[in-house]
Amino acid sequence: MQRLREELRQLHDKPADFTPPEIKARELEAQTAAEEKAKVRKKAIMVVDLNKLIEQLSARGFTLTYNCSHCGAPLRIDGKTKVDTVKVCPNCGSGIEAIDLAKFIESYLS
């Protein structure tokens, strides 16, 4: 009886903002899902930006050579370049970061 009373007292002493662990886990899950969504959205924006940058290259008639950050192989980037074809290095097969490529193109356009 003494013990039960003690437990009840402890239960009562819990702070008002106490969140049960299972709810906390669910909240964390929702937060992670939201972050994941934001990441995907960011990536989508990046691809759109790359398309825009390539359009600008086309408008200016620029042809650039981007060197693969992994093997250094030259990649021709011009107005006819499709974003899908510059996602992977044709020489070493490494993935090419759209953000790196976008920054590279931007440095020539600015």
Ligand SMILES: [Zn+2]
């Ligand atoms: Zn490469």
